[in-house]
Amino acid sequence: MTSEVIVDVQPKEISIALLEDKRLVEFQKEGRSASFVVGNIYLAKVRKLMPGLNACFVNVGYERDAFLHYLDLGPKFNSYTKYLKQVTSDKKKLYPFSKASILPDLEKDGSVQTTLQQGQEILVQIVKEPISTKGPRLTCELSFPGRFLVLMPFQDKVSVSSKIKSAEERARLKQLIQSIKPKNFGVIVRTVAEGKRVAELDSELKVLVKRCEDAFIKAQKASKLPELVFEETSRTVAMLRDLFNPSYENIYINDTDIFSEVKDYVTLIAPESAGIVKQYTGKLPIFDNFDVTKQIKSSFGKTVSYKHGAYLIIEHTEALHVVDVNSGNRSKSKDGQEANALDVNLGAADELARQLRLRDMGGIIVVDFIDMNLAEDRQKLYERMCENMKKDRARHNILPLSKFGLMQITRQRVRPVMDVNVDEVCPTCFGKGTVKSSFLFTDVLESKISTMANKLGIKNFTLHVHPYVAAYINQGIVSLKRKWQVKYGFGLKVIPSQKLGFLQYEFYDKNGQEIDMKEEIEIKH
Template identity: 50%
Template sequence: MSNELIINSTQNGGRIALLRDKSLVELHFENNEEKFTVGDIYLGTVRKLVPGLNAAFIDIGYEKDAFLHYLDLGPKVQSLLRYIKRAQSRGGVSPKLAEFKIEPDIDKLGKITEVLKPNHKILVQVVKEPISTKGPRLSCELSIAGRYIVLVPFSNSINISKKISEQGERKRLIRLISSIKPDNFGIIIRTVAEGKEVAELDRDLRELVAKWTKGIQALSKAKPRQKVIGEMSRATSMLRDILNESFDSITVDDPATFEDIKGFIRNIAPDKEKIVKLYNGRTKIFENFGIEKQMKALFGKTVSLPNGGYLVIEHTEALHVIDVNSGNKSNAEADQEATALNVNLEAATEVSRQLRLRDMGGIIVIDFIDMKRAENKKKLFDHVKQVMKSDRSKYTILPLSKFGLMQITRQRVRPEVNIVTKEKCPTCKGTGKIDASINVADVIENTLDYILTKQNEKSVSLLVHPYLYSYFKQGWPSSQFKWLMKYHRWVKVVKDSSLGILEYMFLNQHGEIIEIH
């Protein structure tokens, strides 16, 4: 099974696509203007305490105050508050916590008014990005994630991933971490640490301690709302979490991002540096890898299954509902039960992909086709658990109910990815009135004539929808060949399925837009 990461850089950020065996399984958007990424640590100010919710609202610079519940304060919050006060005092404080006295744990059943006061300064970490009308969700249990371990200040515990099941390996890792762990720092050992030597774990630990040290140095002069420790970019954080032996290609279309990714890979996995490639093609990178087409096919209300069935996906504020239909496959098997099982198994695989692709969270209810046999219901439940294993979000799956419904809860930390797949008629723009833009081929040729004769461009590329691409390229002599004869210059025609049927774009020899419609 191959894994490829395709990174498309844009002026405002970028798009990141994870392909598994050429199929799109994850899609992420990065916006340079967006803040409040999961993992970011801010110096916040307590704005309001709400005893009825046992929670506080914290100002970290978002238009709406962020939410902090008492249970998210963490048992060591008193140590954190004292440390912040000392860090911002004239004398300052050492980033090393060995000599810092840890305060007793707070009461698990206590009240937030006993711990926080209005206008208190407090370090908080974003655990859920702003979604819909809600501000960010915060925690005071700070953690800094690395490739193999997670560093937890003000703690002395060592925890290990439950996915590392072999007892001998668990004991070995705990013994190694115990020998290198700084005092008053807790450690969470991640699944990818399995089989790693102490040198790799120690290097990861030293980088996390350095990140903490840099953040505390910034804290001494930090103002409220300021970010103290930032999470990596979405691309590098994904690589940190999922890079493994099955990864065989990382393709980037921006030289600066290429160097950043290559440097990061060189640091965490030097043997994988050669898989990072810079894309220099004239076709857009997402178009070249077939991602644009997959996006249009996979984000609609209806999603087709390979053998004729289909899913209908509905989103509401409270939950997501997925209906499974057999379509024209109903006659493919010997009996109705076999048909239902096969369609349901196929649908379960696609559902697990859709959850990751759209980053759907909260409650998901799946209405599978009814089956009578208990062994078939168990087979479907086991299959869902199997295909969900590759999902990095926390989730819970319940067995089929007697109504044939399966319920899944999935952790939601970011807004759901949503791509509009319905398009207005490019001719009438949804008005129902057709104007002269129906003659788009003539308009394009007139524009081309102006660019080549009046603007005297030396080299021109024309980006059009695949339908128009075929119109200009096919036949003899083709329109493209006629242009060569008329202007004595070759016009490169590029198909771009992200454009509407009657949209087009002209680029100069430097790839800059000179005309768009």
């Protein structure tokens, strides 16, 4: 199986697509201004205590206060609080971590009222992004994740991932980390650390300890609260850190800065793989070039087709996701209804496992499969679903089919579900219901180009249009494009873009910034 990562960097957002054998299996899109990311650490104030919930609300700068439960304070909360007071009392010099005193663990059945006070300053880390009407979810058990290790201040334990099965290797890693870790730090050894040498683990441990110290220095110098003291690495690097494996063949990026950032990161963690990071410089939009746009349009939305006319209907409610499996216009199997139902259901299990990763669907997912009478077929479907979900990094739990033929799945949810709108807004009527003749569309484009070249004085620009329209503009020896270039300058380029509707268009300047020349803007001229 070949894996490739395609990163599309736009002025307002970054999109990351993971392809396995050229097929889209994971997709993440995030605004470049998005702030409340899982892993960020804030120095913040307790806004309100909620004794009934044994929790409190904390102001981290989001429109809704973040939620912190008593059990999420962590057993080492008293040690944290004491060290934070020592750090903030002396603004010049950081109190050494190794000298911090470890206080007794917090009682599990204690009360938030006796532990916290309104207005108290605490260090909190986001464990769940704001979802729907809820603010972020917090913890006080801080962690600094790396590729091989996760560093946890004030813990003193070394844990090894349960996915490392070899008892010998587990013992080696545990002993190795015990010998190199600084005092007052706990470490979780991740699965990818299996077989790694001490030098690699030691260099990452030093980087993580430095990050932790820098976070406390920022807290020490904070002037106004809430203050972001540790920011999770950029979305691209964070996703690569969790996903990265040696089977990657290529990582293509269409932005110079992000390319350098990712190249530096990959060189640091896997020098032998540095060559797989490549900058994309083609004329076509990067997602169009790698056939990602088409897959996004066919994979998102309410109805998803898979094989031989069968399809899934995916509905999202406040409480859960509901998936209905339909055989569609599929012809009956020669082997009868039972074999037909099994075949449709197995195909649905394959597609559903992909959809869960692709949309990052979390919480409760209920799937209504086509009814099957034989117990061995129902077991076969359950085993197929479990096998498909092994590739999923999110924690999940799958129950066998119930007596009603429903399968229930729970999947870890740390950020809102990926909801990509694949319906295209009418680009010419803007919802009015009437459109100009499509035959006159090229006249509209020419008037825009004339405005750009003659009134606005922009000579170098790119026009993005639907591939059919681009083909029409470029056809013939003396094409429309050539006529426009002679008339308005050879700085004009025409690029086909699959993300655009039939009569949609976008103009970009030589730096890749969009120039807004839509119909409504034009009225003002």
